Amino acid sequence: MAPPTDSAMEAAAPPCPASHLRWDLTAAQIQDATAKLIEKTKRVYDTVGALAQGDISYENTLGALAAVEVEYTVQRNMLDFPQHVSPCKEVRAASTEADKKLSEFDVEMSMRRDVYQRIIWLQEKLENSSLKPEAKRYLERLIKLGRRSGLHLPEETQEKIKEIKKRLSVLCIDFNKNLNEDTTVLPFSREELGGLPEDFLSSLEKTEEGNLKVTLKYPHYFPLMKKCHVPETRRLVEKQFNSRCKEENCLILKELVDLRAKKAALLGFENHADFVLEMNMAKDCQTVASFLDELAAKLRVLGEQERALMLSLKRQECEQRGLPFDGRLHAWDLRFYMNRVQETLYQVDQNLLKEFFPMEVVTAGLLGIYQELLGLTFRLEEGAPAWHPDVQLYAVQDAHSGQAVGKFYLDLYPREGKYGHAACFGLQPGCLLPDGSRQISVAAMVANFTKPTQNAPSLLQHDEVETYFHEFGHVMHQLCSQADFAMFSGTHVERDFVEAPSQMLENWVWEKEPLRRMSTHYKNSVPIPDQLLEKLIKSRQANTGLFNLRQIVLAKVDQALHTQMDADPAEEYARQCDKILGVPATPGRFCGGIWAVSHGDAMPHTDYWLD
The missing domain is CATH 1.20.1050.40 (Endopeptidase. Chain P; domain 1)
Incomplete structure (x- = not known):
């Protein structure tokens, strides 16, 4: 070359x-x-x-x-x-x-x-x-x-x-393999799943005793944590979800952190965080610590207001259902009362809203918007070879010149052994070949949205629509890049920038016109009502304080593990939850699925905050 x-x-x-x-x-x-x-x-x-x-x-x-x-x-x-x-x-x-x-x-x-x-x-x-x-x-x-x-x-x-x-x-590969292969199932009666919609309950498999099987995959975990009004059910599921593969992955995590510290020391760095941050704008862990502390201080008052609101909603909920009120928010309460804030303060009914977001309509609208925004055309390759019958392959061309740009796969539904998060995998870099011609880029979007059944379509929550838009933004970044070298193709940019395109592009799911283009009611194809759209858009600010404070907790734990000797993940997480979030961590919670790869090596682009 x-x-x-x-x-x-x-x-x-x-x-x-x-x-x-x-x-x-x-x-x-x-x-x-x-x-x-x-x-x-x-x-x-x-x-x-x-x-x-x-x-x-x-x-x-x-x-x-x-x-x-x-x-x-x-x-x-x-x-x-x-x-x-x-x-x-x-x-x-x-x-x-x-x-x-x-x-x-x-x-x-x-x-x-x-x-x-x-x-x-x-x-x-x-x-x-x-x-x-x-x-x-x-x-x-x-x-x-x-x-x-x-x-x-x-x-x-x-x-x-x-x-x-x-x-x-080896440790990073084994850690993620353990999570992907997890097959934990929790049996519950219909009463124990109170508050969940009938379409969700009817989609669950049954045990021999007639109980309903709940897995720890996203299409089960998130709806349950948001809508189930039985606190004990939420507690059990939250604890199990955050303790997946606890025995084996706890040992892996400890060894990972120890080895990273040793490698950093051999290379002349004070700690592993400084080693990683050398390649980022922050440059050192002290800069990161100052940023997180300042941001936490600015969000503290908002977080206190949001916790007070959620506690008042919890008091009302307990009174209505005859449950004891302990005056505290727990980890298994957070998603439930965040959802209740949307329902009460903003009058956004997520169960009603998802009826306007059937997968086929969302996908068609999303693809149409991205084609228009970026001057591209997408063509579905019917019957193209893939790794599973559910997977679709699209060819992408420049709309003006007709030049081939790349291809992307959509693998949107969960199955046993499949990667459990939402991610964009770059499969073939778009770059120059030795003869001077350009190799097209190929990417795959892998997600875990609710799979359609014979009796019900796949209906997306609005935050799932946002995830879809975000991850597909990474796919477009992968395909539209015009790098000469494979090392710089697609999302192989500086780490500080990798999220920027998707975070900008996901804003379209908070605007009326694009929301209309990717929504119709799954039964009669009527458009989403303006009043519902306006309420949804206003709800964008709901829970922003606690959401971002939780992000700071995750970042603080990550930094602690990679700057301190012998920091215990569960203890550090519990300490930061009390100090920053004001919501105690579930005792015995592992949480290793986030930090093990947060400073890891070769991984696909993915958004671990979803966990």
Whole structure:
């Protein structure tokens, strides 16, 4: 790959290569392809690492690494993505093992001091050359990453860092696998699920004794916590949800935090948080601590007002139902009374509102809005191969030129073993290939919305519509990026910026015109009434104090785990809940699903605050 120039970019207008991804690999094929990918990629690194200083050139060093990175990224995603989405447990297991082997290989290649030295030599050789800005940035980033791997340190220290990095990658993979494979089911009677709508109850499977099965997946957990008026049911579900995989993941979390601290120390940082923040605008954990403290202070009065309102609603609820009132808000009360604030203060009935947001209508409206906003056209590829029959594939073109832009998959419904959050996975980077042509970008949006049944369509809560719009914004960011190098394609931007496009684009779900375009009543297709729309839009400010104070709690715990020695996650979470949120944490709550990957390594773009 030669240094890209402006004229080369202008000439790179032939049709985009198609997607190189396939989803029909068996467990054995995944294992075999993993070994071949490692062998092929290692040959390139060996060749670069063996170059004599006088033979160094852009083409045989940076160009060679950039070229193999494109191919490796696509093949790697094809091998490790099935662990999150495949309906076959054997394939998921093979994909998880492939991820572990490839992650270990990633560590090995990131610790290649011979390759790092060749990049240093190249920088010296090209010091006064006219590299394009992105090529220069690629060169500088490789050197920066080399130093952050300790390649400037003694060999003995490098070996310690290498072993830690390998262990960290395995722990992160196992942690998330445990969550994805969780199959916890809680049986409840209809009375114990009081307050939940009939369409929700009728969608639940039954035990042999006739009780209803509640899982800990999003389509069960969130509606139950918002609408069930039986406090004990909410308490049980909240505790179980936040204690998923507690035994195994507690041990993983402790080891993760310890190893991160050791690696940071070997690299000359005071703690792991400072190591991570070096690449962010904040630069150090003291800046973060000051920001969080200042924000918490500004939100304190609003939080107190919102807690007082919720307590008054709880008193009324207890009086109406003949329940004892203990004068306190508990963790299992929060979502319920946040919903009650919307219903009483803003007169927003979420059960009524969701009837205007059937999945098909929301999807059509969302796709239409994004096409109009970004000047694109989407075309559904009927019968396109995918990893599950529910998945749809769309081809994307520039509306003006007809140029292919990329493709995206929509995988919207939960199933056993599937990734449990909402996330955008980049599957194929949009970037230049060695011949100067542009490879199209491919992404997948993976979510867990309520699946339609024979008797009921998939109806979305408004906050689910917002999540849909937000995550699809990441898909568009992935596809519309015009980077030269795979390392900078799509959402592979500076961490401080990665949420900005989606947070801007999700604002459309709070405006009347786009809301009308993505809503009609599922029974008779009548439009959503103006009065209901106005109430919904006004409710945007509901609970903002407590919501953001909870975000500060999560950030504080994350910082504590990665700045203090031997900080206990549950104890720290309980302390920050009391101090900042004013709502005590559930005793024995684990909460590891948030922090384990908050300072993790290779993960898809995802929004962990949903947990």
